[in-house]
Amino acid sequence: DIQMTQSPPSLSASVGDRVTITCRASQSITRYLNWYQQKPGKAPKVLIYVASNLKSGVPSRFSGSGSGTDFTLTISSLQPEDSATYYCQHTYSTIPTFGQGTRLEIK
């Protein structure tokens, strides 16, 4: 199975900051990578699909990039409501594994 590794495991940033979360795959997954946001007590919500496509209704401050094995999720100007855990997930093979998550806290 393809392993997904996110970094950092957690981070703290201030409102207005630019935030970047990284996801690395154990082998090339071309661009088949999704990003989710999960708030406490809620189901995850898809933000980005196929590496860089913004899901309808998601604020434009969220963006994704990357290909092959290295991907990033960027929040251009952090807002209070962005406090959440973020997960990457590949869809390259039959088994769609998730990264271990990055917890984002607002200072």
Add this chain to the structure above:
Amino acid sequence: QVHLQESGPELVKPSGTLSLTCAVSGGSLDTNNWWSWVRQPPGKGLEWIGEIYHNGNTNYNSSLKSRLTISVDKSKTQFSLKLTSVTAADTAMYYCARRGLYHSDNYFDPWGQGTLVTVSS
């Protein structure tokens, strides 16, 4: 708009069988989608369990395959999960979700609200 809702026992005894159902409303199961199960142990990350297509084809997480059965009941517009020989390690929030078949929609959306299953005597 498709809506998913999980149901089933909240408490299962060790060595028993965990059985959950996901009711799908607002749409048909006969679409180009995988119908999936994902779980999340308390305080931990997401783990994909497995999925089923409307024709009965399945994909399973290799770590659970020997204990897992996912089935579909199109007449009731629902799909189900059975996990046998459970232990405390199977305690988790269980979510059902839809995953598109094609790369342009191959992500989990929508999700059910989740149901917490505890394995304990």
